[in-house]
Amino acid sequence: MTAPDRVSVEVGAxxxxxxxxxxxxxxAIDGPSGAGKSTVADLLVARLRERGVGVTLVRTDxxxxxxxxxxxxxxxxxxxxHSFVRRRDYRYRPRVWRDGAATPGPQVWIEWQPLLxxxxxxSARRRIADRLAHALWLDGGTEAERLERAVARDGEEERxxxxxxxxxxxxWFAVDCTRERCVVLD
Numbered sequence: 546m547t548a549p550d551r552v553s554v555e556v557g558a559x560x561x562x563x564x565x566x567x568x569x570x571x572x573a574i575d576g577p578s579g580a581g582k583s584t585v586a587d588l589l590v591a592r593l594r595e596r597g598v599g600v601t602l603v604r605t606d607x608x609x610x611x612x613x614x615x616x617x618x619x620x621x622x623x624x625x626x627h628s629f630v631r632r633r634d635y636r637y638r639p640r641v642w643r644d645g646a647a648t649p650g651p652q653v654w655i656e657w658q659p660l661l662x663x664x665x666x667x668s669a670r671r672r673i674a675d676r677l678a679h680a681l682w683l684d685g686g687t688e689a690e691r692l693e694r695a696v697a698r699d700g701e702e703e704r705x706x707x708x709x710x711x712x713x714x715x716x717w718f719a720v721d722c723t724r725e726r727c728v729v730l731d
Contacts, residue, residue, distance in 0.1 A: 571673070604663075685731065
């Protein structure tokens, strides 16, 4: 990724190609913070909608907090994945951030669509691997480059949290072996 709001021509072409193949199922877009996952997810959703594919995008940022980086998964399973499998609308409570702390916000309702994209750190975790139609991974450059993109996105006041998050990610991805199960887009 060359900038937080753009993808390389090669990645863009691969995303467009993938969008031409998808009609239903669950797609995960994973990788470390600042790698460009949100940008790729937004591009994929746009390409799918251009084709008229019904798609829902759920971001792990709606569930994760600094203190609870990945243990929130049962909430996503109960509120989103179980509804998706049953072809029911989703109802969940995305986190609302105030003064650096996240709390569950008001419940949102999202209409069921045949394609669900889950974007964010740990979205392609081992626990869901056998249910994914596709698992995508972005490396997004060096750890220092990703940190600077994340700080540009979240603000300088979050730098310490983002560094701690990077340390957590290294351990999580090493134990989960997430990248090894994904198609690498970089």
